[in-house]
Amino acid sequence: MPVNYATPAPEALFPVAGVRLGTAEAGIRKKNRRDLTLIEFAPGSMAAGVFTQNRCCAAPVTVCREHLAVDSRIRALVINTGIANAATGEQGMRAARDTCAAVAKLLGCAAADVLPFSTGVILEHLPVERLIAGLPAAQADLAADHWHAAAHAIMTTDTVAKAASRRVVSVDSQFTVTGISKGAGMIRPNMATMLGFVATDAGIAPALLQKLAKDAADASFNCITVDGDTSTNDSFVVIATGASGCMIDSEASPHWPALRDAVTGVARELAQAIVRDGEGATKFITVRVDGGGTAAECRQVAYAIGHSPLVKTAFFASDPNLGRILAAIGYAGIADLDAAGVRVWLGSGDEEVLVSEHGGRAAGYREEDGSRIMKNAEITVRIDLGRGAAGATVWTCDFSYDYVKINADYRS
Amino acid sequence: MPVNYATPAPEALFPVAGVRLGTAEAGIRKKNRRDLTLIEFAPGSMAAGVFTQNRCCAAPVTVCREHLAVDSRIRALVINTGIANAATGEQGMRAARDTCAAVAKLLGCAAADVLPFSTGVILEHLPVERLIAGLPAAQADLAADHWHAAAHAIMTTDTVAKAASRRVVSVDSQFTVTGISKGAGMIRPNMATMLGFVATDAGIAPALLQKLAKDAADASFNCITVDGDTSTNDSFVVIATGASGCMIDSEASPHWPALRDAVTGVARELAQAIVRDGEGATKFITVRVDGGGTAAECRQVAYAIGHSPLVKTAFFASDPNLGRILAAIGYAGIADLDAAGVRVWLGSGDEEVLVSEHGGRAAGYREEDGSRIMKNAEITVRIDLGRGAAGATVWTCDFSYDYVKINADYRS
Numbered sequence: 075m076p077v078n079y080a081t082p083a084p085e086a087l088f089p090v091a092g093v094r095l096g097t098a099e100a101g102i103r104k105k106n107r108r109d110l111t112l113i114e115f116a117p118g119s120m121a122a123g124v125f126t127q128n129r130c131c132a133a134p135v136t137v138c139r140e141h142l143a144v145d146s147r148i149r150a151l152v153i154n155t156g157i158a159n160a161a162t163g164e165q166g167m168r169a170a171r172d173t174c175a176a177v178a179k180l181l182g183c184a185a186a187d188v189l190p191f192s193t194g195v196i197l198e199h200l201p202v203e204r205l206i207a208g209l210p211a212a213q214a215d216l217a218a219d220h221w222h223a224a225a226h227a228i229m230t231t232d233t234v235a236k237a238a239s240r241r242v243v244s245v246d247s248q249f250t251v252t253g254i255s256k257g258a259g260m261i262r263p264n265m266a267t268m269l270g271f272v273a274t275d276a277g278i279a280p281a282l283l284q285k286l287a288k289d290a291a292d293a294s295f296n297c298i299t300v301d302g303d304t305s306t307n308d309s310f311v312v313i314a315t316g317a318s319g320c321m322i323d324s325e326a327s328p329h330w331p332a333l334r335d336a337v338t339g340v341a342r343e344l345a346q347a348i349v350r351d352g353e354g355a356t357k358f359i360t361v362r363v364d365g366g367g368t369a370a371e372c373r374q375v376a377y378a379i380g381h382s383p384l385v386k387t388a389f390f391a392s393d394p395n396l397g398r399i400l401a402a403i404g405y406a407g408i409a410d411l412d413a414a415g416v417r418v419w420l421g422s423g424d425e426e427v428l429v430s431e432h433g434g435r436a437a438g439y440r441e442e443d444g445s446r447i448m449k450n451a452e453i454t455v456r457i458d459l460g461r462g463a464a465g466a467t468v469w470t471c472d473f474s475y476d477y478v479k480i481n482a483d484y485r486s
Numbered sequence: 487m488p489v490n491y492a493t494p495a496p497e498a499l500f501p502v503a504g505v506r507l508g509t510a511e512a513g514i515r516k517k518n519r520r521d522l523t524l525i526e527f528a529p530g531s532m533a534a535g536v537f538t539q540n541r542c543c544a545a546p547v548t549v550c551r552e553h554l555a556v557d558s559r560i561r562a563l564v565i566n567t568g569i570a571n572a573a574t575g576e577q578g579m580r581a582a583r584d585t586c587a588a589v590a591k592l593l594g595c596a597a598a599d600v601l602p603f604s605t606g607v608i609l610e611h612l613p614v615e616r617l618i619a620g621l622p623a624a625q626a627d628l629a630a631d632h633w634h635a636a637a638h639a640i641m642t643t644d645t646v647a648k649a650a651s652r653r654v655v656s657v658d659s660q661f662t663v664t665g666i667s668k669g670a671g672m673i674r675p676n677m678a679t680m681l682g683f684v685a686t687d688a689g690i691a692p693a694l695l696q697k698l699a700k701d702a703a704d705a706s707f708n709c710i711t712v713d714g715d716t717s718t719n720d721s722f723v724v725i726a727t728g729a730s731g732c733m734i735d736s737e738a739s740p741h742w743p744a745l746r747d748a749v750t751g752v753a754r755e756l757a758q759a760i761v762r763d764g765e766g767a768t769k770f771i772t773v774r775v776d777g778g779g780t781a782a783e784c785r786q787v788a789y790a791i792g793h794s795p796l797v798k799t800a801f802f803a804s805d806p807n808l809g810r811i812l813a814a815i816g817y818a819g820i821a822d823l824d825a826a827g828v829r830v831w832l833g834s835g836d837e838e839v840l841v842s843e844h845g846g847r848a849a850g851y852r853e854e855d856g857s858r859i860m861k862n863a864e865i866t867v868r869i870d871l872g873r874g875a876a877g878a879t880v881w882t883c884d885f886s887y888d889y890v891k892i893n894a895d896y897r898s
Contacts, residue, residue: 130813130816197847198847301795400609401573413542414575433542434573435609482800
């Protein structure tokens with residue numbers, strides 16, 4: 075059960091002009107499961123993406139990079155679940171290329187205009203014949219209002235489908251931004267998350283689109299962690315069809331602020347949904363670090379807290395064993411941190427209590443306050459490092475019995 | 487239950503000439519528990535230590551550093567469990583200093599010749615009056631053959647006491663090395679572990695003693711991880727009484743190799759015992775990384791594997807979901823790693839199978855081989871990065887339901 079998250083209703087996911095989605099059962103790993111998704115874009119659409127920094131990245135990630143290097147034009151995404159096609163060597167590269175070629179043949183476009191994505195088990199080969207055999211069914215299913223079905227079809231250990239959508243009126247124009255994501259474990263994105271796709275019918279110049287994808291990822295998928303494991307398949311792609319007629323060529327465009335906010339907002343909803351659906355999660359935790367010398371050191375501290383199994387199990391238990399947070403701050407890697415200058419607050423909703431200052435327990439802190447706050451499903455840990463003006467936020471979840479159960483049982 | 491580890495019998499822990507140990511119930515946090523340990527050294531004894539790099543280090547760690555900065559002479563260690571005296575500000579510093587002063591008064595030495603150690607809950611104040619009130623009982627209990635009792639008295643979430651001992655004959659001399667350690671969670675030592683104490687009746691020149699402590703820690707406590715959380719209280723101290731008459735002034739001494747090997751060997755036994763008793767551990771895992779450009783990058787890779795919750799839960803489940811290991815290698819932070827050059831083996835006892843090479847699954851690898859090896863309690867993951875001649879080893883354990891249970895329930 076995700077923490078305070080439900081998939082938007084199908085009618086709340088606004089179609090994006092120039093985008094159609096289709097899903098099918100290709101039988102890639104399990105029977106009776108829609109495991110293949112095709113997303114088709116109108117001619118003239120452009121894409122930009124950010125991908126995992128994992129050095130053992132999956133074959134489809136390599137192919138995505140190659141195809142986006144040719145040019146920004148895009149006609150389709152093809153996504154399979156079940157097998158990640160990662161750590162699969164040359165055979166895996168061939169499978170990803172063959173997939174793109176098959177989609178290109180169906181749609182009458184170049185293979186370089188197709189981006190492939192896979193998610194699932196690593197170190198096993200993709201049954202590429204079954205995938206390709208399933209493509210005509212996915213094509214036959216293409217429709218502008220299938221975002222909801224596509225959000226379901228890209229799930230793996232997710233317990234809930236993840237989607238977000240906005241209609242934006244900007245000055246005299248309007249456009250739509252709709253996206254889907256998947257992910258619940260192996261989540262510590264480094265440039266992107268497992269899979270996130272956001273489309274808009276605004277038109278965006280390629281260089282600006284790349285900046286938008288990077289900035290949106292940095293403010294969303296690059297701020298989350300479930301287990302600290304950076305996936306081999308992380309991919310986040312923004313596609314602009316231009317079909318709304320609203321064209322945005324530079325940051326000077328009057329529509330840029332609304333576009334940037336909408337894409338970033340949708341990306342953030344999708345990223346937070348992944349944490350809310352984090353494997354075994356019972357709580358959604360925001361770690362906000364201010365007062366740092368650099369944003370990078372604030373992120374270091376926030377991730378140290380977000381990755382600490384001791385902190386995460388204490389949240390699961392609603393146990394205000396807050397010394398574990400101080401320990402994590404201390405080992406986060408800021409060599410000249412003055413512990414006496416650090417302050418830590420714990421909050422939920424409108425309530426916030428100062429837990430620690432001057433290198434110790436705050437004078438007014440009472441354990442029952444900490445216990446009460448820890449019982450909430452939405453908790454904020456706020457830290458002031460007392461050494462500068464930079465800040466950073468990380469969203470994470472707790473660590474429960476079910477995390478172990480899910481990850482000890484996955485595959486079996 | 488620890489993985490293949492039992493506390494040595496009392497008679498297997500050889501007394502060290504010049505060392506006496508006493509324990510007492512001071513009632514620091516729980517009743518009916520020996521929570522106070524005093525270790526007394528003969529005049530002329532020298533000590534060297536390495537301590538946590540956590541910037542929120544505990545008050546006793548700061549006092550240890552101060553006292554060892556005065557000179558290497560030492561007359562006593564005083565250790566309490568229950569409260570870590572970490573994140574306790576000025577009041578914590580006073581408590582640690584008052585403890586040393588009280589011990590010094592009892593033994594008739596300078597306060598700077600006493601080193602204090604605490605372990606337990608962070609962010610709570612040490613009941614220093616109860617600790618000091620318990621010191622006479624600990625003093626009355628002092629005896630040369632109380633290593634076994636002391637190993638028990640320093641335990642917290644440990645399920646087993648940890649100790650190791652060797653008698654060494656070197657050329658025409660002989661000496662003894664005996665040590666104890668504690669720790670099961672918050673274990674990712676950075677310069678030392680929770681608490682480790684090794685004494686020898688060899689005499690060692692102070693500068694050489696410091697090198698010995700550092701080298702022994704680097705080959706033992708600095709190679710282990712349970713949960714990746716570097717404690718606020720990590721301390722490892724080597725004490726040399728000189729009472730055996732065997733004096734070692736430099737690395738040119740004929741006794742140096744035997745001394746170095748004995749101290750390092752004892753430290754390694756103590757460090758591995760901590761992993762074998764890791765919270766919830768059911769398996770002991772050796773991660774050996776060779777073929778690196780530097781030892782540091784080999785350690786990065788080994789720790790990435792040792793810290794990955796996904797890898798650790800797969801070991802718990804005996805599930806050869808070995809793509810998770812490849813993913814961890816890929817995100818370990820070697821920016822120019824060529825995944826195609828990496829090879830991964832899985833082994834236990836005399837058996838070892840090649841799992842991955844050329845960026846994918848090894849041709850001869852069969853899942854049933856992986857499954858069979860994963861069922862063992864002692865498993866080795868061996869990796870060749872294929873880019874150099876450096877290597878490193880990390881010892882870790884798996885991640886089970888009981889890890890969550892222990893850490894969700896600790897304190898309550």
